Amino acid sequence: MAGTFKFTFGPWNIHEGADPFGPDVRDSLTFNAKLACYKKLGFDGVQFHDDDAVPNLNNMTASEIAAEATALKKTLDEHGLFAEFVAPRLWFDPRTIDGGFTNNCPECRAFAMERFKKTVDIARLLGSNLVVLWFAREGTYIREAKDSRLAVQRIAAALDEILAYDPDIKIAIEAKPNEPMDHTYIPTTGHAMALGLLTRDPARIGVNIESAHAILANLDPSDEMGFALAFNKLFTVHLNDQNGLKFDQDKTFGGVDLRRAFNQVRILDKHNYGSNGEAVGLDVKAMRTQKLEQSTKHLSNSREIFLDLLEVSRSIPEAVIEGYVAERDYEGLERFIVKALMGK
Ligand code: XLS
Numbered sequence: 001m002a003g004t005f006k007f008t009f010g011p012w013n014i015h016e017g018a019d020p021f022g023p024d025v026r027d028s029l030t031f032n033a034k035l036a037c038y039k040k041l042g043f044d045g046v047q048f049h050d051d052d053a054v055p056n057l058n059n060m061t062a063s064e065i066a067a068e069a070t071a072l073k074k075t076l077d078e079h080g081l082f083a084e085f086v087a088p089r090l091w092f093d094p095r096t097i098d099g100g101f102t103n104n105c106p107e108c109r110a111f112a113m114e115r116f117k118k119t120v121d122i123a124r125l126l127g128s129n130l131v132v133l134w135f136a137r138e139g140t141y142i143r144e145a146k147d148s149r150l151a152v153q154r155i156a157a158a159l160d161e162i163l164a165y166d167p168d169i170k171i172a173i174e175a176k177p178n179e180p181m182d183h184t185y186i187p188t189t190g191h192a193m194a195l196g197l198l199t200r201d202p203a204r205i206g207v208n209i210e211s212a213h214a215i216l217a218n219l220d221p222s223d224e225m226g227f228a229l230a231f232n233k234l235f236t237v238h239l240n241d242q243n244g245l246k247f248d249q250d251k252t253f254g255g256v257d258l259r260r261a262f263n264q265v266r267i268l269d270k271h272n273y274g275s276n277g278e279a280v281g282l283d284v285k286a287m288r289t290q291k292l293e294q295s296t297k298h299l300s301n302s303r304e305i306f307l308d309l310l311e312v313s314r315s316i317p318e319a320v321i322e323g324y325v326a327e328r329d330y331e332g333l334e335r336f337i338v339k340a341l342m343g344k
C-alpha cells in the first residue's frame with residue numbers, strides 16, 4: 001500500500017449550475033478567483049480544457065496562443081500549482097456539431113485536427129506532456145449516420161498524427177459510453193486501450209478512467225482501473241460517483257456507493273498509483289441547489305472522502321483478508337469489509 005496522491009480538478013468543476021432545464025443559479029467566478037481556491041481546498045494541480053487555458057484560441061495566431069500559455073504557466077507557478085493535462089474541447093464549436101475526427105465533413109475533421117495540435121502546444125507550454133481526449137460527439141444518434149469501422153480508423157489516424165506531431169506527448173483517452181451521443185465510439189477502457197494498437201506508438205496511448213463513465217457502461221470502476229493498471233496504462237483518473245444508468249451526474253466521490261469508492265481507492269493504493277507522477281483528478285459537479293458560498297464543497301468533500309477511505313483501507317490488516325480468502329469465506333469477508341466501512 002504505497003500510493004502517493006496529489007489532487008487535481010478542472011476550472012469547469014466550479015460552475016454556475018445551469019442544466020438542460022434551467023439557467024445559471026450562481027455567479028461566475030473568474031479564472032483567477034478559481035485558481036485561488038485550489039490550495040485552500042487541498043488541491044495541488046489544475047486540469048485544463050484548451051480554452052480554459054487560452055480562451056478564444058480559435059481566433060488567435062500560434063504566437064498569440066504561445067504568449068498566453070506562457071503567461072498562464074507563470075500564474076500557475078505563482079500559485080504553486082502544476083498543470084496536469086490539457087484536453088481539446090471538441091464539442092462546442094459549430095464545426096464539431098457532428099463530431100471532430102469522425103465528422104462526415106472533411107473541413108470539420110481538419111478543424112478538429114488543428115485544434116488538437118493547439119491543445120498539445122498549450123500542454124507543452126504549461127509544462128505537461130499529457131493530453132486527455134474525451135470523445136464527446138464522436139458517435140451517432142442513429143447508427144446509419146456514420147460507418148463505425150471508418151470512424152474508428154479516423155480516430156486512430158488522428159491519434160497517430162498527434163503522436164508524430166510531438167514525440168513526447170502522451171494521450172489519455174477518457175472513455176464514456178453515451179451522452180451527449182446515443183452511442184459514443186470507444187465506450188470503455190478496453191476499447192481505448194485496443195485503439196492504441198492502431199497507432200505508431202501504443203505505449204503513449206493510455207486512459208483516464210472516470211468512475212461515472214464506467215458505471216454508465218455498467219462496469220465496476222475499480223475493475224476498470226485494475227485492467228488499465230495491468231497494462232501500465234492508467235495515466236490519470238476522474239473520480240466521482242453516479243446513481244445508476246441515467247445522465248452523467250459527476251456526483252461527489254463516494255456520495256452514492258461508499259464501498260465502490262473504497263475499492264477504487266484501494267486498487268490505486270495497492271498498486272502504487274502516483275509513483276510515476278499520476279494525479280488523482282476529481283471530476284465532480286456541485287448540486288444546482290448549492291448557494292455560491294458553498295459551491296466548492298463537492299471538491300473538498302470528494303478529496304476528504306478519498307483520504308478517509310484510504311485510512312480505512314490502510315487500517316485493514318491484509319492477513320485478515322487473506323484468512324477469509326484462504327477459507328473461501330466471502331460472506332465473512334463481506335461482513336468484515338462492511339464493518340470496516342462503518343468504523344466498527
Ligand atoms: C465529460 C467528461 C469531461 C472530460 C474533460 O463527461 O467527464 O468533462 O473529463 O474533457
Ligand code: MG
Nearest residue numbers: 174210238283
Ligand atoms: Mg471527466
